[in-house]
Each structure stands twice: as structure tokens, then as C-alpha cells.
Amino acid sequence: xxxxxxxxxxxxxxxxxxxxxxxxxxxxxxxxxxxxxPVIGYLHRGTxxxxxxxxxxxxxxxxxxxDYLAAMTNNYVLCHAVETMAGIIAPDRAEYLRxxxxxxxxxxxxxxxxxxxxxxxxxTSPFLYAFREREMIINMLNELSGARLTFNYMRVGGVKWDAxxxxxxxVHDFVxxxxxxxxxxxxxxxxxxxFMSRVKGIGSYTKEDAINYSxxxxxxxxxxxxxxxxxxxxxxxxxxxxxxxxxxQDGDAWARYHCRLEEIEESLKILEQAVEQFPQDGPILAKVxxxxxxxxxxxxxxxxxxxxxxxxxxxxxxxxxxxxLKFRRPSFYNLQILPKLLKGENMANLITILGAIxxxxxxxxx
Amino acid sequence: xxxxxxxxxxxxxxxxxxxxxxxxxxxxxLGFVTYGILSERKVMGFMQMRIGPNQVGGRWALLQTVADVxxxxxxxxxxxxxxxxxxxxxxxxxxFAPAFMVLAALPFTDKFQFADMGIGLLYYIAVSGITxxxxxxxxxxxxxxxxxxxxMRAAAQMISYEIPLVMSVVGIVLLTGSLNLNxxxxxxKNIWYIVLxxxxxxxxxxxxxxxxxxxxxxxxxxxxxxxxxxxxEYSGFRWAMFMLSEYVYMFAMASLTTILFLGGWHPLPFxxxxxxxxxxxLKFSLVIYxxxxxxxxxxxxxxxxxxxxGWKVLLPVALANIFVTALLKELFSMF
Numbered sequence: 001x002x003x004x005x006x007x008x009x010x011x012x013x014x015x016x017x018x019x020x021x022x023x024x025x026x027x028x029x030x031x032x033x034x035x036x037x038p039v040i041g042y043l044h045r046g047t048x049x050x051x052x053x054x055x056x057x058x059x060x061x062x063x064x065x066x067d068y069l070a071a072m073t074n075n076y077v078l079c080h081a082v083e084t085m086a087g088i089i090a091p092d093r094a095e096y097l098r099x100x101x102x103x104x105x106x107x108x109x110x111x112x113x114x115x116x117x118x119x120x121x122x123x124t125s126p127f128l129y130a131f132r133e134r135e136m137i138i139n140m141l142n143e144l145s146g147a148r149l150t151f152n153y154m155r156v157g158g159v160k161w162d163a164x165x166x167x168x169x170x171v172h173d174f175v176x177x178x179x180x181x182x183x184x185x186x187x188x189x190x191x192x193x194x195f196m197s198r199v200k201g202i203g204s205y206t207k208e209d210a211i212n213y214s215x216x217x218x219x220x221x222x223x224x225x226x227x228x229x230x231x232x233x234x235x236x237x238x239x240x241x242x243x244x245x246x247x248x249q250d251g252d253a254w255a256r257y258h259c260r261l262e263e264i265e266e267s268l269k270i271l272e273q274a275v276e277q278f279p280q281d282g283p284i285l286a287k288v289x290x291x292x293x294x295x296x297x298x299x300x301x302x303x304x305x306x307x308x309x310x311x312x313x314x315x316x317x318x319x320x321x322x323x324x325l326k327f328r329r330p331s332f333y334n335l336q337i338l339p340k341l342l343k344g345e346n347m348a349n350l351i352t353i354l355g356a357i358x359x360x361x362x363x364x365x366x
Numbered sequence: 367x368x369x370x371x372x373x374x375x376x377x378x379x380x381x382x383x384x385x386x387x388x389x390x391x392x393x394x395x396l397g398f399v400t401y402g403i404l405s406e407r408k409v410m411g412f413m414q415m416r417i418g419p420n421q422v423g424g425r426w427a428l429l430q431t432v433a434d435v436x437x438x439x440x441x442x443x444x445x446x447x448x449x450x451x452x453x454x455x456x457x458x459x460x461x462f463a464p465a466f467m468v469l470a471a472l473p474f475t476d477k478f479q480f481a482d483m484g485i486g487l488l489y490y491i492a493v494s495g496i497t498x499x500x501x502x503x504x505x506x507x508x509x510x511x512x513x514x515x516x517x518m519r520a521a522a523q524m525i526s527y528e529i530p531l532v533m534s535v536v537g538i539v540l541l542t543g544s545l546n547l548n549x550x551x552x553x554x555k556n557i558w559y560i561v562l563x564x565x566x567x568x569x570x571x572x573x574x575x576x577x578x579x580x581x582x583x584x585x586x587x588x589x590x591x592x593x594x595x596x597x598x599e600y601s602g603f604r605w606a607m608f609m610l611s612e613y614v615y616m617f618a619m620a621s622l623t624t625i626l627f628l629g630g631w632h633p634l635p636f637x638x639x640x641x642x643x644x645x646x647x648l649k650f651s652l653v654i655y656x657x658x659x660x661x662x663x664x665x666x667x668x669x670x671x672x673x674x675x676g677w678k679v680l681l682p683v684a685l686a687n688i689f690v691t692a693l694l695k696e697l698f699s700m701f
Contacts, residue, residue: 009511016593031515031669122581122666128414188663194582195665347515348585348668 006034013042017120017351020361026342026350033350036342038335043365051325056082056156056292059325064150066329067363069112072098072105072141073305075154077327080235081301081312082156085294093282094158095237100171100274101144101153103267107178108137109306110260110267113358117257118189120355121198126189133181140170156292158285172275175268182264190261196254203341203353204252213337216330217308218263219357222248222255229304236303240277243269253356260358263306291320307331307358331363391480395469399613400431406658413662441602446509449599453507458600458607461500464493465614472621473548475631475642486547487539490622491532494577497611498524504608505596516595519585519669526676527576527583533684534569537691538626551630558629565687567627569680574619575660576676579612582664585672620653621646628653 012023021042027035047066051059056078063074076098083090090098115130138148143164145153153160189195205213207223220227228245230238246262248255296318302311308330315324334357341353374380404419404427411418423429445454471486473479483489498521505517539545541562542553550559560567576583587595597608624630628649631642667675 007511118665122584123664124410124581125414125662128416132415189665192665194667197671198665198668346669348666 004029011350012039017355018361019116019355019359022354022359022361022364024338024342024350024354028347031346031348033342033345033347036339036350038338040332040335040361040364043361045366047366048325048327051322053321055320056294056322059322060154061150061152063327064152065362066327066366067109067305067307067310067331067360068149069360070102070105070109070306071149071151072101072153073303073310074327075151076102076236077301077303077305077310077312079154079156080303081299081314082292082294084301085297085299085314085316086156086292088157088286088288090158090286091283092237093162093279094284094286096274096278097144097159097163097284098154099236099238100168100271100278101141101151101159103270103274104137104141104171106267106306107264108134108141110264111137113260113306114185114257117355117358118195120351121195123189123195126185129181129185129188133178136174136177140167140174143167143170155285155288157288158283160285162284168275168278171271175272175275178264178268182261185261190257198348198352199253199257199356201250202253202349203345203356204250204255205337205341206251209337209340210251213340214333215308215337216333217304217306217358218256218259219308219334219337221246221259223251224249229302229309233302235301238270241270241273243267253352256356256358293318293320302328305330307360307363308334327366329363329366331357331359331361332366335359335364387480391469392466395466395614395617398617399610400435402613402616402654403431403434404428405654406661409655409658410662413659435606438603438606443602443604444599446599448509450507450509453503454599455604457500457504457507458604458611459500460503461497462607462611462614464496464500465611465618467493468618469614471547472618473551473625473630474621474646476548476551479548482548483546485545487535487545487550487626490547490618491528494615494618495524495528497615500611501596501608504600508596508599510599512593513596513598516587516598520579520596522669523576523579523583523585523672523676526673527573527680530569530676530680530684531573531577533681533688534566534573535626536684536688537563537566540688540691540695547625551625551632554629554632558627558632560627563627563687563691565683566691569684569687570623570627571656573676573680574623575657576672578615578619578657580616580657581661582667583672584666585669616654616657620650620657623653624649 006027006029009026009028010023011026012018013021018024023039023042025037025039026033045065047062050062054062059078060075063078064071066074082088111130111134115127118126141151142148144167145151145161205223207225210220210223210225216227224247226245226247229235231245243266246259246266248258294314294316296316298313298315300311300313302309309328310330311328313324313326313328314322317323338354338357342350345353407430408418408426419427419430421427421430422433445451468490470480471483471489473482501520502517505513505520508514538550538559541559542550544550579587587597597605600608624646631646633640633642633645
């Protein structure tokens with residue numbers, strides 16, 4: 001009789017496929033995972049605690065560093081929360097700039113996901129194609145805000161910089177280009193037999209599981225729940241655009257893949273309309289006092305980030321700093337289901353499942 | 367010439383000539399590895415819209431690989447404390463030596479071949495199998511969990527794919543009636559075996575990519591899962607030996623594909639004035655390009671899918687190919 005032994009394996013924090021400093025302690029029997037324990041916190045910077053000593057405008061750069069792949073949405077959620085509390089309404093032009101920036105960020109974020117996911121699965125080229133397009137977006141956002149990743153672009157009551165000359169036209173030209181490239185992505189990857197066999201039916205869960213685990217974003221929509229805050233609880237000016245929410249029924253990695261790629265298409269639709277409706281001129285910042293002191297009380301807002309619902313809770317005691325600030329960071333919540341999904345899978349599927357959740361460690365650790 | 371030398375009585379002169387030729391071949395192979403790696407990086411760069419290496423040695427980075435090898439030579443050679451020391455040291459050699467041994471049997475042109483053996487094809491397949499032992503040894507001796515997983519995968523994969531590889535060439539052996547690689551090339555004077563044995567060619571190509579541990583079958587190294595697989599603990603020149611053997615195998619396998627299916631050194635019709643060596647190099651480069659192309663395009667298979675594909679698809683197809691080939695050969699010889 002051959003005696004087999006379970007092996008304790010540390011995946012991460014320096015493993016190439018954990019997308020940062022995530023660590024998984026797994027017990028494996030051969031290549032089958034018996035138990036998986038995620039260990040997080042390697043990138044914890046205490047954003048929420050730091051925020052308690054900062055004025056509201058000063059917190060904005062910290063939000064950039066949470067989900068660093070789509071920093072614009074993080075900027076927005078904080079500004080939106082403060083605006084809601086203080087009753088500030090941002091001017092139209094600012095809202096359009098915000099939406100364009102956020103949607104560009106969403107596309108960039110999904111492109112990174114697409115590229116790195118394929119890289120995890122072993123295909124090297126898609127990564128470079130995705131980054132070529134992402135580079136264009138990053139350059140556009142760079143022109144807008146002066147930074148490539150940590151934008152620090154939005155302010156309470158508007159945005160910091162107006163769009164430079166010809167920028168809107170650039171966004172306008174980007175939309176058809178991106179559509180064409182998406183077609184190419186589908187031809188290169190989506191129909192590939194090997195890819196399909198790697199992701200179909202892998203890491204699937206039911207609608208009930210998804211809701212119980214508080215998943216959001218594509219992780220929720222892949223199970224057939226049509227829930228997108230841009231549609232269900234429209235914030236900003238999203239009610240002015242005509243777009244769809246991509247939904248799949250299977251709840252596996254393949255469904256999540258499709259949800260994300262289709263979301264890029266929907267974002268392109270929004271961009272197209274936003275560019276068309278873009279106000280010719282107008283202020284980009286509302287009349288806001290130098291030092292913002294929201295009234296005593298609390299507020300919670302939530303918006304749709306590329307990874308799911310990002311929420312911001314502010315408890316204010318009327319001072320210029322928040323009494324308590326809390327972010328609902330979607331990656332952190334989405335990661336919860338991982339141990340359940342990994343049980344009984346093999347090493348190769350570990351990467352496929354972890355990748356399909358689409359976590360950003362800056363956001364998980366906060 | 368070599369044949370005469372082999373048959374003449376042994377002497378110092380013969381030994382000298384043989385050693386000289388061996389050194390020549392070594393330089394050809396090392397030259398290939400040097401520029402094979404460079405061309406792979408350049409072609410991959412081209413396909414992935416990058417520039418690729420362009421600094422060391424002019425615009426085409428002609429000295430890039432040389433610089434890389436030099437760097438590897440002067441790197442510290444680390445051996446983990448818990449490793450099985452003797453095995454750890456010998457594993458790269460076991461993996462590396464057969465890669466060069468197989469080259470002896472390959473007829474590059476009608477004149478340039480070292481050992482014109484009656485069992486050339488069998489020799490190639492048998493000797494190349496030894497490399498697996500080196501890889502498993504490396505995985506075991508490193509005493510690293512990732513390396514062990516990589517080594518086990520390598521063993522499973524290489525054994526499973528050796529069988530369809532062998533089976534796919536049986537059709538050619540049936541048609542030629544010989545295992546001698548020279549005679550196999552001679553038999554393709556009028557028509558290449560890729561035309562007569564298309565199914566075998568596809569099976570052979572897939573199995574050979576798996577044998578070479580290249581994408582989409584690079585599971586033993588699976589960078590994103592096992593970090594680097596069996597050679598994760600190796601550094602410096604020991605690591606380079608694994609890489610070198612991999613590229614020498616690429617050279618050998620591309621040569622073998624050329625010999626078995628693409629008519630070896632035989633020219634295309636009406637182009638006989640181009641020397642045989644050039645023809646061989648052309649066809650060989652084509653195969654190499656194909657291998658790089660495959661690497662750039664595909665994602666990786668999963669271990670269990672790989673096994674399934676090898677045993678349930680490739681092997682039956684190869685067996686069917688043997689059966690049909692034998693049947694047709696018998697039918698044609700009746701009339």
C-alpha cells in the first residue's frame with residue numbers, strides 16, 4: 001500500500017499569479033487542494049485610520065492607492081459621499097468629465113484583468129495586446145490629470161482640471177478603435193479550445209451563494225443577477241445614458257470572462273454618448289468652501305467600480321476631518337468565496353479561479 | 367566521407383578528424399542555440415508588438431545571448447542546504463547529455479552525418495527519453511515542493527507523449543521499410559511524407575511540442591502555477607544547462623521533423639541548384655518559426671486535460687494512422 005501524505009504549500013506572497021502580495025496556505029494531496037486559507041494584509045496601509053486625521057480633500061490621494069487599477073472610481077466614491085453629506089452638487093461639465101474618466105478607468109481595469117488572466121492561464125500575447133490599449137487610456141488620463149495611475153483628479157464638488165484641448169476628440173476616436181481591438185481579442189482568445197476547456201465550468205457557484213457571500217460586480221452578474229448600481233441606483237449622470245448590463249447564467253469563470261468583456265463594450269457605449277452630450281463650456285468645480293465641514297451625522301454611498309460595489313461610509317462630527325471613514329472594498333468581499341471554491345480543485349484551477357475573481361491587493365488590504 | 371572513416375581502421379588521424387567534426391557540430395549547435403534564442407525573442411517581439419532585444423551587439427542585438435550566457439557563467443552557484451547534493455549536481459548533466467547525443471544520428475545533408483545507424487530513429491527516441499530522468503531527478507533533489515510538482519508533471523507528460531510520438535512515425539517506417547534516417551530521407555525524393563502522412567505529421571507535431579515542454583504543454587515549468595517548476599532552485603550555469611538542453615532539443619526536434627516529414631535536404635522541384643544544406647536550413651527554420659508561433663498563440667493546458675488528450679486523442683489517432691497506412695500499403699503492393 002502506498003502511503004500518501006498531505007503537503008502544506010505556501011502560494012505567495014511572492015508567487016507570480018497572486019497579483020500582488022496575496023498569500024494562500026493550501027493543503028494539497030498530490031495536486032488536489034484539500035484546504036485553502038487566504039492570508040491577507042501584506043499591503044495594509046491603514047487608509048481608514050489615516051483618513052481620520054486628514055481633511056476631506058487630503059483623503060482623495062489615499063483612495064487612489066486602494067484599487068490602483070481603477071483609481072477614478074475610488075476618487076469618485078469619496079467625493080460623492082462628501083457631496084451627499086454637504087449637499088454640494090457638481091456642475092454638469094464636471095460630471096461628464098468624471099463619467100468619462102471613470103468609464104475609461106473601467107475599460108483599463110478590465111483590460112488589465114483580461115491580459116493578466118490570460119497570462120495566468122499561460123498565454124503571453126494577450127497581455128501585451130491588452131496593455132497596448134490600456135496604455136492609450138492611461139495616456140489620455142495622464143493628459144487629463146497629470147498622473148498615470150494615482151490620478152488624484154476629482155475634488156469635492158467637481159474635478160481639478162478641465163479637459164485639455166482636443167482631448168474629447170481623442171476619447172471619441174478611441175471608441176471605434178477599441179471596438180475593433182475587442183473583435184480581435186475575441187478572435188484570438190474567446191474561441192480558443194484550450195482556453196474554453198480551462199475556464200468552462202471552473203469555479204462555479206450559484207446565485208444564492210453569490211448573494212450570501214456578498215459578491216458584487218461581474219462576480220455577481222455571472223450568476224444571472226442583473227444588478228449594477230449604475231442602472232439600479234443611478235448616481236452621477238448615469239441615468240442619461242443608454243446601456244445594458246451584461247449578465248450570464250452559469251456562474252463559472254467563463255461567464256465572468258464574458259461579463260467583463262461585454263462590460264467593456266457597454267462602457268464604450270457610455271463613452272460614445274458622453275462625448276456627444278459633453279457640454280461646450282461651463283465650470284468644472286462647484287462653489288465649495290476651502291475647508292469642507294460636512295454637517296454632523298453619517299452617510300453611506302455606494303457606486304459600481306469595475307470590481308463591484310464600492311461603498312464609502314462617513315461619520316462626521318462637524319469637524320474638517322471625518323470622525324470615522326470606512327470603505328466597502330469590493331475585492332475584499334469578493335475574495336471571501338475563494339476557500340469554498342478551491343476545495344477539491346487542482347493547482348492549475350487555483351490560478352484560474354483566483355484570477356477570475358479579479359482582486360486588487362491594494363483594495364483587499366485597504 | 368564519414369562512412370569511409372568509420373569503416374577504416376582506427377588511428378590517430380581518424381580520431382583527430384572525428385573530434386574536429388564533433389567540435390564543428392558543437393559550434394553549429396551552440397551557434398544555433400545562441401541565435402535560436404535571439405530569433406525566438408525577436409519573433410515573439412514582432413508578434414507581440416514589442417521591439418525585443420536591441421541593445422547588446424548592434425541593432426539586431428547579435429550579442430545578446432552571448433551576454434546572457436556570460437552573465438549566467440559568473441553567477442553564484444547556489445545549492446540549497448536541504449537538497450540531495452550529489453543528485454542535485456548530476457541532474458542537469460543527465461538532462462543535458464542526451465540532448466547532444468541525439469544529434470549524432472541526424473543526417474543534416476547527404477554528406478554531413480555522424481552515425482549512419484540502421485536504427486537511427488529508434489536511437490533518437492530512446493536517447494531523448496533519458497532527459498526525463500534528469501528532470502525528475504532535478505525536481506526531487508531540489509527538495510522544493512514546487513520543483514517536486516514540476517518534476518512529477520514532467521515525468522507524466524513526457525512518458526505519455528513519447529508514445530504517440532513513436533506511434534506517429536511508425537507509419538513512415540512502414541512506408542520506407544527502414545528505421546535508418548538516411549533511407550527515410552532518400553525515400554522522400556519524389557514526394558514528402560507530409561503529403562503521404564498528414565495525420566501522422568499533425569500528431570507528431572503536437573507530441574513533439576509536448577516533448578519539448580513548450581507552450582501549450584509547458585506544464586512542468588508552468589510559470590504562473592509552479593513558478594518555474596523543476597528548475598526553481600537552480601541558478602547560474604546549472605540552470606543554463608537545463609535551458610541549453612531545452613534549446614538543443616528544439617534544434618534536434620526541428621531537424622527530425624524536417625527529416626521525417628519535409629524531405630530533409632531534398633530541394634523543391636526545379637530548384638535543385640540550391641545546395642542541400644540551404645534547403646535543410648530553410649525547412650528547419652520554418653519548423654522553428656512554427657514552434658515560436660505556437661508558443662505565442664496558445665494558452666496552457668491543464669495537467670489532467672493534457673493526459674486525456676495524449677491518451678484518448680493522440681494515441682488512438684496515431685494507431686488508426688498505422689492501421690490505415692499498413693492497409694493501403696498492402697493494397698497498393700497487390701496491384
